[in-house]
Amino acid sequence: MLASLEVAAFYSLVIATTLCMLLYMIWLGSRKEIVGKLATYVTIVALIASTCAIILRMITSGHPPLSNGYEFLLTFVAGILAVYLFAEFRYKLRSLGAFVMPIPFFLLMFIIMSMGPDERIAQAVPPALKSQWLTFHVLTAMFAYGAFAVSFGLGIMYLLKYSKTENGKKLSPKAMVARFPALEKLDELSYKVVGFAFPLLTLCIITGAIWANYAWGTYWSWDPKETWSLITWIIYAGYLHARLMYGWKGKRAAWLALFGFLAVLFTFFGVNYFLPGLHSYAQ
Amino acid sequence: MEENSNSLSERVWKTFSSMKLGLALLGIIALVSAIGTVIPQEAMDPEKAQAVSGLWKTLGLTHLYSTLGFRLLLGLLCINLIVCSTQRLKSIYLRTFKLTPPSKLVQVPQKNRQVVKGELVALRESVQEVMIQKGFRFTLSDQSEPWSFIATKRRLGNWGSLITHLSFVVLVVGALLGSLLGFKGYFMEGAGSTIPIQSIEVSKGTVSETFSVRINSAEDRLLPNGERDNWYTDMSILEKGKEVTRKTISVNHPLVYNGVSFYQASYADGAVFTSEIKGQKSPVVLRNKGESYYQAPGTDLYLVINLAKSSSQQQGVLFQVYKGTGANPIQSGQLKTGETIDVQGAYRLTFDGLAGFSGLQVKKDPGVSVIWLGCGLLLIGLLLAFYWQPLVISGMVQAENEKQGTLTVGALAGKMPDSAREALEQFVSSVTKMIR
Ligand code: HEM
Numbered sequence: 245m246l247a248s249l250e251v252a253a254f255y256s257l258v259i260a261t262t263l264c265m266l267l268y269m270i271w272l273g274s275r276k277e278i279v280g281k282l283a284t285y286v287t288i289v290a291l292i293a294s295t296c297a298i299i300l301r302m303i304t305s306g307h308p309p310l311s312n313g314y315e316f317l318l319t320f321v322a323g324i325l326a327v328y329l330f331a332e333f334r335y336k337l338r339s340l341g342a343f344v345m346p347i348p349f350f351l352l353m354f355i356i357m358s359m360g361p362d363e364r365i366a367q368a369v370p371p372a373l374k375s376q377w378l379t380f381h382v383l384t385a386m387f388a389y390g391a392f393a394v395s396f397g398l399g400i401m402y403l404l405k406y407s408k409t410e411n412g413k414k415l416s417p418k419a420m421v422a423r424f425p426a427l428e429k430l431d432e433l434s435y436k437v438v439g440f441a442f443p444l445l446t447l448c449i450i451t452g453a454i455w456a457n458y459a460w461g462t463y464w465s466w467d468p469k470e471t472w473s474l475i476t477w478i479i480y481a482g483y484l485h486a487r488l489m490y491g492w493k494g495k496r497a498a499w500l501a502l503f504g505f506l507a508v509l510f511t512f513f514g515v516n517y518f519l520p521g522l523h524s525y526a527q
Numbered sequence: 528m529e530e531n532s533n534s535l536s537e538r539v540w541k542t543f544s545s546m547k548l549g550l551a552l553l554g555i556i557a558l559v560s561a562i563g564t565v566i567p568q569e570a571m572d573p574e575k576a577q578a579v580s581g582l583w584k585t586l587g588l589t590h591l592y593s594t595l596g597f598r599l600l601l602g603l604l605c606i607n608l609i610v611c612s613t614q615r616l617k618s619i620y621l622r623t624f625k626l627t628p629p630s631k632l633v634q635v636p637q638k639n640r641q642v643v644k645g646e647l648v649a650l651r652e653s654v655q656e657v658m659i660q661k662g663f664r665f666t667l668s669d670q671s672e673p674w675s676f677i678a679t680k681r682r683l684g685n686w687g688s689l690i691t692h693l694s695f696v697v698l699v700v701g702a703l704l705g706s707l708l709g710f711k712g713y714f715m716e717g718a719g720s721t722i723p724i725q726s727i728e729v730s731k732g733t734v735s736e737t738f739s740v741r742i743n744s745a746e747d748r749l750l751p752n753g754e755r756d757n758w759y760t761d762m763s764i765l766e767k768g769k770e771v772t773r774k775t776i777s778v779n780h781p782l783v784y785n786g787v788s789f790y791q792a793s794y795a796d797g798a799v800f801t802s803e804i805k806g807q808k809s810p811v812v813l814r815n816k817g818e819s820y821y822q823a824p825g826t827d828l829y830l831v832i833n834l835a836k837s838s839s840q841q842q843g844v845l846f847q848v849y850k851g852t853g854a855n856p857i858q859s860g861q862l863k864t865g866e867t868i869d870v871q872g873a874y875r876l877t878f879d880g881l882a883g884f885s886g887l888q889v890k891k892d893p894g895v896s897v898i899w900l901g902c903g904l905l906l907i908g909l910l911l912a913f914y915w916q917p918l919v920i921s922g923m924v925q926a927e928n929e930k931q932g933t934l935t936v937g938a939l940a941g942k943m944p945d946s947a948r949e950a951l952e953q954f955v956s957s958v959t960k961m962i963r
Contacts, residue, residue, distance in 0.1 A: 368754040375779045432945055443909035450902045458779045461790040461890035462711070463898055464702075466592045468564035478557040485550055487942065515564075 246304050253297035257321070258352050260290035265349050268341030272420060280338050287329055287341065290348075294322035305366035308379045314364040316512070317355055319382060321348040323390025327437070331394055335433060339424055343397035377455035384448035389508055391441035392480075396505035398434040402427060402498040431494050434501055435487055442480050449473055472511040479504040543610040552604045559600065563591040570730075593706070605699050608692045615689065622917075623685045628668040628675040629921050636921065636937030639947050641955045645962040647932040650924050653961035654934065657954060663920070675923035687912025694904035701901055705894030710734050712889045717797045717812030718744045718882040721765065724787070727889055736787060736891075739765040743773070745883030747794050758794040760885040786891055793886030796834055798844050803875040811876075814884050817847075826873045827851045834881070844878055916943065918950050934958065 267283035270276075298309055298318055309315035328344045331337060355364070405421040424430065452470070453463040464470060483500040486492040542548060566583065567575035569590045587594035629635050643650065651674055658665045663678035710732030716722055721741040725734050743761040750756045757777040764772040764784045774782045781790045796815040801808050802823060811821045817831035833845040843863040847856035848870055858871060862878040870876055922936030936958075938951040 374757070429945065432943060435942065439913040443906065443913055446905060446909055450906065453898075453902070455779075457895065458781065459790065460792065461781065461788050461888045461892075463895065465570065466560075466563060466568065471560045471564045475557045475561055478553050482550055482553060485546060489546060489550075 246300050250297050250300040250304065253293050253300060254318070257290055257293035257297060258356065260286050260293055261321070261325075261345065261348050261352055264290055264341070265345035268338070268345055272339055272342045272423075275423070283341055284329075284332065284338065287325060287332075287345070291322065291325040291329060294318060294325060298322055301366060307374070308382050310373065310378060310382050311367040312363065314355055314359055315366075316382075317351050319386045320389050320512070321351050323386035323388075324348050324351075324393040325390070327387060327390035327394050328397075331433075331437065337425065337433070340394070340397050340401065343400050344394055347393045347396070375455050375458060377451045377458070381448055381451040381455060384444045384451065388441040388444035388448055391437050391444070392505050392508050395434045395437045395441070395501045398430055398437065399498040399501035399505075402430045402434065403495070403502075405430070406495055406498070427494065431487075431497065434498070435484075438480055438483055438501065438504075442477075442484065445473075445477055445480065449477060469511065469515045472507065472515050476504060476507040476511055479507050540610060543607050544614050545607075546611070549604065549607045549611065552600060552607060556597075556600050556604065559591065559597060562588070566591070568592070601699050605696045608696055612689050612692050619685050619689055623682050626666060626677045626679060626919065626921075628666055628677045629923055630668065630670075630673075630675065632923065632925070632935060634921075635923060635935050636939050638937075639939075639944065639951055640935065640937040641951060643934040643936070643955060643959055643962075644927075645932065645934070646930055647924065647926055649962045650932055650934045650958070653958050654922070654924070654936075656961060657957045660957070661954070668923075673923045673925050675921070677919065677921040679920075680918045681915045682917050684911050684915040684917040687908050687910070687915065690904055690908030691912060692908075694901050694908055697901035697904060698898060701894040701897030703894065704897055705892040706731070708732075709890070709892040709894065711891075713792065713886065714740075714889065715793070715795065715814070715884055715886040716740075716742045717799065717814065717884045718742050719799055719810055720812050724889070732891070734891075736785065737766075738771075738784070739768075740789070740887075741765055741770075742885055745794065745885035747796075747883060758791050758885070760791055760883075760887070762789065762885075762887075786893065788890050788892075790888040790890065791885065792888040795884040795886065797882050797884045798832055798834065799879045799882040801877040801879055803877070804873070810879075812882055812884075823870070823874045826871075828871055828873055830870065830876070846876075916946070918947065920951065920954055 264283050264286035267279055267286060271280040271283055298315075301309055301315060301318070305311065309319050324344065324347055328341070331340060401421075401424050405424045405427060408419065408421045409427070425433070449470075452473075456465065457463040479500060483497055483504055486497045486500055566588050567578075569577075570592075583589060587596065591597055654676060655665075655667075658676070658678045661680075663680050664682065665676055665678035668675040710729055712727040712729040712731075712734065714722060714727040719742065721739050723739045724736050727734070741763045743763060744759075745761075746759045748756040748759055759775055759777045761775045762773070762782065763770045764782075772782070772784050776782045776789060776791050778791045781788045783789075795818060797813055797819075798815075800811040800813065800821075802811050802821070804823060804825075811830075813819055813821055813830070813832045815832065815834045817833065819831075821830040822828065823830075827850060829849045831847055831849070833847075835843060835845065843861050843866075845861050846859060848858040849855075850857050850871075860868065862868060862876075864878055864880055867875055867877040919939040920936060921939075922934055924932050924934050926932045936951065936955060938947040938954075
């Protein structure tokens, strides 16, 4: 019963995410207020659906959503939707939707295309994964990764607008990027979002280390997943510093935000699918 | 000579105080770490690491994270961070505790500035009122003309990046302590056995402790639904043969004794026997599937066992006896609980029952508390840097004539010009409301 509700929530999520992505894109082209409003509402529906799916999964399985890639991706998507909606409301920035929503869309498509039903069902967790610290680990990862996805969208917007206005080129008021916020504003927003997420990513790594220390007696063992989360952390530390260095604000910082998010994706996909390690049993 | 060394040390100091060098080091560390995830590492995957080419091994690529080069990088970064922090200490201190009100108009932040006209006395009073209302900490200038002020909120946020940087040094020190003074080892023993801590298989460091460990029982417990609950080991620590501590540990619930921690890492099935040689009885614990063997003292006979699938006592245990390096068993058979057989006339063997084997990770790491301290500082530093950003508003009131004056007020923009502008607008609108 609960399991079939969960499946229903998952497909509602897929439909809502697809729809809101398209609506945001249409809105960006047409600027019809009603389309924009609708896009926002559908995103709220998507957030509710993903939250329901996760909660139902946690009730049926009795543990935080980390027993397999499906559960983790679902949490990732919910994190992106939550942080995105917050940013849209707080900064009145609807154009961001067209650049952020493709990310949860592709993540969901990845689930549908590459994971069979048996890979999606709740799995028993090995004794090592029974720890309260992992709940914090997942929660912090969810919001940190969600925020990094948003800063990725902001980075793309920055670079698009930058390339159109480079060398003092004049923008026609009809151009899509003319409706984006000013470059400095995009840069500052991205900084705020990364500044929100960086402490969370740090907390995520630390709770992971505390857990590992309880489980194996080593807080850090340089397994590929740990190492890649450290690399991600270093890239974002680089981003934060780049903004303080002469000539690195803006364009180069935006590129670093893009690389940072690619490292986030690699930490998840690359490490689980290409590199061996401790975390591989978590699938 | 004197001058030369002076300028050299100055140059070294200058190099290490550069943020460019710091970022370059961070970049190199990230790159080297990435290489270590592609090349098999001895600590993670010893067999594959053994298989890579000799040259790579000599270069240390199979134990990258413990090479001197990698430690050198971390050391350089630490020096960099310490130098950077020392250099900025004074300015952070001044920014936090010694803010001085502007004495000239140009000292009021210019990028983010607003002007309010009004009655002199009302302006001064309402500025003070607003600062108190909004919870600012403020200083007024000691001279009366021009009247000026500087107000700040969340001033401890200034320390965020400094604490963050130093916490990284603390983390590196903690890791170093662990690798210099600690050890890491592993053993797998069956229920009923006692082993001296010195005899465990150590992969890092040396064991100086002298106590022994007794495994009282080991159990693989399942939940009613068939899922694994956990592995449990009831274990005791013995000092000179006397029990000093006893605890049942499981995965995620270790035992710590005198700084040495025991972690449940794995589990295997096994069985207990009694061997009797010339009237001398002694217990023998063996692991399933030939993972361990028994060589009776004074013989070249090797005994291994295999538990029947369902591993119930009734079904018993299969055994095989090998002689020397012979590939084929010279004796084999099945034993039920309580049964005794004669092995090649050398000894008698009684099957006492099943016994669990517990695989324990043993670790001593005096650096761990330093690591947690570093983690705590890191978090505090980051929270201060990003969730507690200081706000500084300063301004002055200049007299136009006896009664009227102009308030010029500005906010320090820092990294968030938008937020500073917002705060300034709120400040000014409160003041304006009040003088009306
Ligand atoms: C271990 C890696 C490092 C981490 C996690 C780190 C973290 C931080 C953080 C969080 C900030 C505040 C940024 C902001 O408010 O936007 C910061 C600022 C800064 N960092 Fe680092 N940092 C690291 C390494 C370095 C290195 C190697 C240097 C150069 C020697 C350096 C120099 C600076 C400077 C000069 C600032 C500006 C401080 C300020 O504006 O108050 N950092 N760092």
